[in-house]
Amino acid sequence: MDFWSRLIGGSRSLSTKNYRATSPTERLTAFKRTCNTLQQIWRSTNLPSGDQSATTHARNCIDRLNSVLSDESRGPAPHPCLAYAASSQIFVTVTKLALSSYDDGMLRSAAVFFNTLIDSEVDGVVDNRLFARALVDLVRRADKHSEDVEGRLVELLFGVANNIRLQPDILPAWFAPRSEDPDREQQVNSGAEFAGATRKDDFPLFYLLVEYVHHGGRAGDFARTGLLYLIETASRSKNLERWLIESDLATLMATGLGALYSQLGSLSFDEIPDDKMPHIVALSDHAKQETALPPALGASVDSFMSYLLFWQDTIDHCKSAEVNGTLLDHFQVLFLEQLLYPSLLESSDVEGGSTAAVLTYLYRILESIVQDDLVHRILHFLLASPSTALKVNMSISRRKSLDVLAAFSEEAAKPSPSLFNLRDLALLGLQSSNRQTVLATLRLMAVILQRHHTFARSLIWTVPGQYAKQRTVGALNAELEQLMNMATSIVDDPTLHDSFDNYLKDALWTLESHLYIPPAETTLEDDRPLEIRQEDPIVQELLNCLETFFTNSVIVNLALTEVLMSIASSHLISLDGWLLVDSSKYVYGDQPPTHEGSTEILGQIQSAYQEPLLSSSDTPTLTFALQKLVQKIQQWRKDVPDFDILVAARRDLLHQEDSATEPGRFQQPSEASPRVHSERQSRKLLLDYDIGPSLFQDPPGTLSSRQAAAVDSPLREPSIRSPSSRDSSPTRPTAAEELRKRLEQAFQVDHPHKAAAAGEKAEPTVEGAAEDEVKSGNVDEGPRSATLGHVLTNVVILYEFLLEVSATVQARSTLFGEAGYPGVGWNNLLDEQLSG
Structure with a gap:
């Protein structure tokens, strides 16, 4: 049969759709x-x-x-x-x-x-x-001309890898390591074999998958998953396990990660439409500045993060301790020591510098990784924690691999974190005059203290041996009363009980998660909370940032309060001397409480409930800074007759945005995940513009009352909500327009300011004469002035922060046993008395 006959016959037979063999x-x-x-x-x-x-x-x-x-x-x-x-x-x-x-x-x-x-x-x-x-x-x-063809072909490799994972006995058909010979034995003894030799002929399937792990789309997904399956199989094949250690798997993965990291550039910022900007930011003075805009990280960051998560999955799936150790060794030497740490060390904080960028990238890394071994390697190295001894029972292949890496590390002669570590960089970041750098530093500190809280003592200095002391119930009540009085002096909230209850649920969830998540840092000698060293420069810089709270960017304040709350939530750090008075410094009346030798149980209980007097000379450092902020608000209340109304209306406006965009968030706490009601989680997400327009939420069942209370408030007029809405409503009441102008006037926070109260013309604000300088991000706060509307927003943030702090103190007292009935067997005696 000639060619054309075959062609015609084949085409005809194929076009017969109904053809099916019957047997x-x-x-x-x-x-x-x-x-x-x-x-x-x-x-x-x-x-x-x-x-x-x-x-x-x-x-x-x-x-x-x-x-x-x-x-x-x-x-x-x-x-x-x-x-x-x-x-x-x-x-x-x-x-x-x-x-x-x-x-x-x-x-x-x-x-x-x-x-x-x-x-x-x-x-x-x-x-x-x-x-x-x-x-x-x-x-x-x-x-491979098309992405579809590439994806289909790599899918074949994935299918084979899956079969090998399920049936390791078929591995010899695909994996054929070179036979032993005298030359190779000499290479093993000399260590040359462990320099990461490429051995594609041994396992071509493996190298094909490695070739595509950097790709996006289906091809990359299939390649990464297939490679994970092969690495997982190493725990059931000694030959494959040894080959993976001796091959250039770890080298390829580490250098590939480094190559993607090297492609990351400086931060860029995209303009955000007014209707997409979170309302709490839109109402501030810094809405159009780069510190209030989410960084446009781009495809290069996405590629890097995808590959980093592949590293995490690899460590999780690999059941071979030897292969895992080899991968982590290369990750530390080739990526952390030779690339990531030098980029942090060599970054510049001048205008257009890279410090804010590298800190942001490190923040993204630590935010994404949950694998304990990777987290331990990163923070253990960057914070220069004491080294732990290597295991003595590792294989010859692993030892020689370590020797080669050690020689390579010494040859590179890179600086060590023992001289300048991540804590030193964080201190410089907080001291920077570049607002982007300050914000990136706060975000980085927050993610370390929150997500990887077992490293808290490496970032915040504590006093060795100074453990938290248990206080009586009466002392706790006195501390809580002081904190709550500060909050209620700012806002008279009829729904305070429900709001505090939500904060308390959030605090309990956070504290419990810290206790039950296995620590990444395994060298802790004692997990009891230690007192903060008051002279710690980082603590001092956080307090300095708190002093300028009312003129800070809203985003900076959200990040700052996140760091402070993360410290307060750490079970490794005591609140004594920092947020609460040391129990040894409490001052009682004529009859101080006695807890031993008493014969009357009720008398002992009454003594435990006795509240001490809190002396101003013993006020903790953070509490003292908060009191100074509250005192300023009290002064403004005297200078501005309707200040309370303005604050209440601003808080209502921030909460109203939630009711319009996220109605599901007002479900009952018992029916919702704790994260739904987490102000802290909302604050963190707001920093990346991942949620709706407002940080705050109303407690369940309070929405209608708030709407009724603010129905006549001029702050709810569209003319002051956003520029676009002002343009669409040209004819509004004169009172609303006057109020808008008043809120945009400068408000001097350091001295009594009556111009804004009287509606007089004020001097230019930060957004006026100095706008060009501010946009560069490389100026100090300058004259501490802001618009009245900006100050009101920060006042509301301070109020919510005080509620959150109070709830955390109460939750710690219960969960950590930091308050109770001192004395031997007190809890049992109390139970007996109550049951009797």
Whole structure:
């Protein structure tokens, strides 16, 4: 039969949609006939790239094979066609035809054919070395013009890796390490073998997957998952485990991560439309500045983070301690020591510098990683924590790999964190005049203290041996009363009880999560809370930032309060001397409480409930800073007659945004996840513009009362909510317009300011005369002035922060046992008395 007859006959038979073999014998006969046709096409034409007719005919034949195999695989056994495809090795011919055609359609058909064979689980296919070679050649040499073809071919590699994971006995068909010889033994003894030698001939499937792990889309997903399956199999194959340690797997992964990190540039910021900007930011003075805009991280950051998460998945899936150790060793030496740490050390804080960028990238890294070993390596190194001794029972391969890495590290002669570590960098960041750097530093500190809180003592200095002391219930009540009095002096909130209850639930959830999450830092000698060292420069800088609270950017204040709350929530740090008075300094009346030697149980209980007098000379440092802020508000209340009304209306306006955009957040706490009601979580998400427009939320059932209370408030007029809404409402009441102008006037926070109260013309604000300087981000706060509206927003943030602090103090007293009934057996005596 000549070529054209075969072409016409093949096309006609393929176009007959109703053709189906009626029996296994007929189906096998038709299948063999199509296989023979493919063999003849290959032998007679060799499919030159320009012969489109031959390519079409070959593709039609492969499609018919796919149709027959698909029908057969869905039916009951026997499956003679699948068995014949394996025994006849027709897959070799399919590979040759697909590679010589340079046709995407042919490659797609070939991919379907191989995928069907892989899924069939027929003997002589996935465990066949000839099949392995044919598939590897197809994927390696195919001209991948489209993303679809690339994804289909890499999917084949994934299918094989999955089979190997499920059936490790088929590994020899794909993995053939070189046999031992005297030359290789000499290399092992000299350490040359462990420098990360490329050994593609040993395991070509593995290297093909490594080649695509950086890719996006389906190809990258299949490659990363397939590679994870192969690494997971190492725990069941000593040969594969040794090969992975000796090969350049760890080197490729570490250098690949470093290459992606090197492509990260400086931060850029995109303009945010007014209707997309969080309302709490839009109402501030810094809405259009870069510190209030989320960084546009771009595709390069996405690629880096995807590969970093692949590292995390690899460590999680790998059950071999030796392979895991090798990967982590290379991660530390080739990425942390040779790239990440130098980038932090060499960053510049001048205008257009990179300090804010590298701190932001590190923040993203620590925010994303939850794998304990990776977190431990990163923070243990960057914070220069004491080194732990290496295990003595590691294999020869692992030891030699470590020796090579150690030699490479010494040869590189990079600076060590023992001289300048992440804590030193954080201190410089807080002292910076660049607001972007300050904000990036606060975010980084918050994520370390929150997500990786066992490193809190490496970031915040504590006093050795100065553990938290238990206070009486009466002392706790006195402390809580002082904190709550500060809050209630700012806002008279009729729903205070419900608001505080929500904060208390959030605090309990946070504290419990710290206790039950396994620590990444495993060298802690004692996990009891230690007192903060008051002279700690970082603590002093946080307090300095708190002093300028009312003129700070709203975003900076949200990040600052997040750091302070993270410290207050750490079970490794005591509140004594920092937020609460040291229990030894409490001052009582004429009859101080006695807890031992008393014969009357009720008298002892009464003594435990006695509240001490809190002396101003013993006021803790953070509490003292908060009191100074509250005192300023009290002064403004005297200078501005309607100050309370303005604060209440501003808080109502911030809460009203939640009711309009997120109605689901007002469900009952018992029906919702604790995160739904977490002000702290909302604050963190707001920093990246990942949530709706407001930080705050109303307690359940309070929405209608708030709406009724503020229905006549001019602050709710569209003319002052956003520039776009002002333009769309040109004719509004004069009172609303006057109020808008008043809120945009400068308000001097350091001295009594009566101009804004009287509606007089005020001097330019930060957004006025100094706008160009502020946008650069490299100026200090300058004259401490802001608009009245900006100050009101920060007053509301302070109020919410005080409630959150109070709730955390109460939650700690219960969960950590920091307050109670001192004395031996007091709790049991109390229980007996109450039950009797």
